[in-house]
Amino acid sequence: MELQAWQNLTDEHRYRYSEELAAHLPQSVIFRGLQLYRYGGPELSIAIFEYGGALFSLMPGGEVQIGCEARNFRPTDEQIESFQKSAEEYGIDLDICSYVQSVTTPPRKVTFSPMLVEIQPTKIGLEASSSESLKIQNILK
Helix, strand or coil, X not given: CEHHHHHHCCHHHHHHHHHHHHHHCCCCEEEXXXXXXXXXXXXXXXXXXEECCEEEEEECEEEEEECCCHHHXXXXXXXXXXXXXXXXXXXXXXXXXXXXXXXXXXXXXXXXXXXXXXCCXXXXXXXXXXXXXXXXXXXXX
């Protein structure tokens, strides 16, 4: 399903499509419904799925532009000031515009396949430890 096709569907058709998709996924993937989403543009209904307690959204595929035209970047005074503080702290010897140009890739169009994308962060086996613990002390030796 490409984004344009998804946007052209009614919510009723999106719902049915999502139910059919869930029926073709492993049995433990559950379609939870549609949710209205807005981010800097028009509203869009997104399909929400659950798998193993984690929530996922259907990301329709299609062509998108990625990358950055760094030569057109015009930082605000606040961005320049913030970057200068960070540059001093981390030993970066470039001005903000040169840095942005060095770490970005040029604009280009790519095509993505539809996918399910997790929508909430998940802890993956990390645990808090005190520097006083014997385990940490043994590592530091």
